[in-house]
Amino acid sequence: MKTNLHKTAHSRTMIVAGVMSGTSADGINVALVRMGVKGYPREGNFGFELLGHSEQGYPKQVREAILAAMNATQVSVANLARLNFLLGELYADAVLRAQKKFGVKVDLIGCHGQTIYHQGEAAKYLGYRVAPTWQTGEGAVIAARTAAPVVADFRPADMAAGGKGAPLVPFLDYALFRHPKIFRIAQNIGGIANLSAIPAGAAAEQVIAFDSGPGNMVIDAVTEKLLGLGYDKDGKIAATGKAHDGVVQKLLRGKFFRARPPKTAGREEFGREFVQAFLASCGRIPKQDIVATATALTAHSIATAIGRFVLPPVSPQRKILPPREMILAGGGAKNRTLVAMLARELDRVNVRLRFSDEFGLPSTAKEAVAFAVLAYETWHRRPSNLPSATGAKRPAVLGKISYP
Numbered sequence: 001m002k003t004n005l006h007k008t009a010h011s012r013t014m015i016v017a018g019v020m021s022g023t024s025a026d027g028i029n030v031a032l033v034r035m036g037v038k039g040y041p042r043e044g045n046f047g048f049e050l051l052g053h054s055e056q057g058y059p060k061q062v063r064e065a066i067l068a069a070m071n072a073t074q075v076s077v078a079n080l081a082r083l084n085f086l087l088g089e090l091y092a093d094a095v096l097r098a099q100k101k102f103g104v105k106v107d108l109i110g111c112h113g114q115t116i117y118h119q120g121e122a123a124k125y126l127g128y129r130v131a132p133t134w135q136t137g138e139g140a141v142i143a144a145r146t147a148a149p150v151v152a153d154f155r156p157a158d159m160a161a162g163g164k165g166a167p168l169v170p171f172l173d174y175a176l177f178r179h180p181k182i183f184r185i186a187q188n189i190g191g192i193a194n195l196s197a198i199p200a201g202a203a204a205e206q207v208i209a210f211d212s213g214p215g216n217m218v219i220d221a222v223t224e225k226l227l228g229l230g231y232d233k234d235g236k237i238a239a240t241g242k243a244h245d246g247v248v249q250k251l252l253r254g255k256f257f258r259a260r261p262p263k264t265a266g267r268e269e270f271g272r273e274f275v276q277a278f279l280a281s282c283g284r285i286p287k288q289d290i291v292a293t294a295t296a297l298t299a300h301s302i303a304t305a306i307g308r309f310v311l312p313p314v315s316p317q318r319k320i321l322p323p324r325e326m327i328l329a330g331g332g333a334k335n336r337t338l339v340a341m342l343a344r345e346l347d348r349v350n351v352r353l354r355f356s357d358e359f360g361l362p363s364t365a366k367e368a369v370a371f372a373v374l375a376y377e378t379w380h381r382r383p384s385n386l387p388s389a390t391g392a393k394r395p396a397v398l399g400k401i402s403y404p
C-alpha cells in the first residue's frame with residue numbers, strides 16, 4: 001500500500017509554463033514544460049519534457065516604455081504601477097496563446113517579469129545599506145487571466161539571503177549539463193551575457209556563475225542609434241565591418257570586466273551611458289565597424305572572463321586536459337558574426353563551441369525553461385538558488401505565489 005502511494009506521488013506530472021522577458025526588452029518567451037518526467041533529458045537528470053515554446057515581441061510603445069523606465073533617473077510612479085499591471089496582461093496573453101498553440105492547459109506558471117532596476121551590491125541609501133531589485137509584471141493578474149497559480153518575483157529571496165539575486169539559471173544548467181568527464185560552460189547571450197562553469201564531476205557548490213558583460217545590449221543600442229534597426233539580424237552588418245581591437249582592449253580594462261565574480265550586470269552597467277562612452281571611444285569610424293567592434297566586445301569579454309576566472313591554469317606537466325565545451329544559448333546564438341568571433345576566441349583556449357539546441361533545448365527557450373523549473377521547485381517548497389552562483393549565505397525558496 002505504502003509503495004503504491006509512493007509510486008503515485010512520483011508519477012504525477014505537471015505542466016508548467018516558464019515566461020521570460022530579459023534585459024533586451026525585445027519581448028516574451030514562453031516555454032511549456034512537463035515536469036516530473038523520469039529519465040529525461042539524457043544528459044542531465046531533471047526529468048522534464050519541453051512541449052513547445054513560443055516568442056512574442058512587445059508592442060513598440062510597450063518596449064519604449066520599458067526601456068524608458070529602465071534608463072530613467074525620474075519616472076512617474078503612476079506609470080510604473082500601470083506598467084506592472086499591463087505587463088501582467090501581456091504575460092497572461094502570451095501564456096494563453098501558447099496553450100492554444102500547443103493544445104495544453106498549464107498547471108503552474110513561473111514568470112520572471114521585466115527587470116526595471118537591479119543593484120546586486122548593497123549601497124548606502126538614507127543612511128542604510130540596501131541592495132534592491134525590481135521585476136515588474138503582476139502575478140495576480142496573470143493568475144486571474146490564466147486560472148493557474150503563478151510564481152513570480154524570484155530574485156528578492158536570494159538577495160534577502162545575502163545574494164546578488166542573479167544569476168538564477170545556473171540551477172538548470174547544473175542539473176542539465178554537468179558531466180563526469182567534460183568541463184562545461186553554459187553561456188547565455190541575452191541583453192547581458194552570463195555563464196555557468198561546471199567543472200567535470202563538480203558538485204553544485206563548485207559551479208561558478210556570473211555575468212561576463214554585455215551580450216546583445218550594446219550591439220542593439222548601436223544598430224538602433226546608427227541605423228535605426230532594433231538589432232543586427234544574423235550579424236550581417238558586423239560581418240561587413242572591421243572590429244577595432246584597440247577600442248575593445250581599452251574597454252576590457254574597465255572596472256566591471258576586471259572585478260572578480262560573483263558579479264552581475266544590467267542596463268545600469270551597459271545601458272545608455274556605457275553606449276555613449278563606447279561611441280566616443282570608436283570616434284569617426286564607419287558605422288559597420290562600430291557594430292563589428294560592439295560585437296567583438298561581447299565575444300572578447302566572454303573569452304577574457306573565461307580565461308581570467310573560469311579555466312584552471314594549465315600546468316606544463318599535464319598535457320592531457322579534460323575536454324572543454326561551451327554550450328551556447330540566448331538570442332545572441334543567432335548572430336553568426338558573434339558566434340564566429342567567439343568560436344575563434346574559444347579555439348585558442350581549447351574550448352569547443354556547441355549549442356543548447358543540440359541538447360534538445362532550443363537557444364531561445366532555455367531561460368524560459370529555467371523559470372518553469374524554478375517555479376516547479378518553489379511550488380514544492382524547495383530552494384533553487386545556487387549560493388555559489390549568487391553569493392547568498394544559504395539556499396532560499398524563490399518567488400511569490402499568486403493563486404487564481
Ligand SMILES: Nc1ncnc2c1ncn2[C@@H]1O[C@H](COP(=O)(O)OP(=O)(O)O)[C@@H](O)[C@H]1O
Nearest residue numbers: 022023024190191216231233234330331334335
Ligand atoms: N537572428 C538574430 N540575429 C542576431 N541577433 C539576434 C537574432 N535573434 C535575436 N537576436 C538578439 O537577441 C536579443 C534577444 O535575446 P534574448 O535571449 O531574448 O535576450 P533577453 O533575455 O535579454 O531578452 C535581441 O535583442 C537580438 O539582439
Ligand SMILES: [Mg+2]
Nearest residue numbers: 022024026027
Ligand atoms: Mg528576450
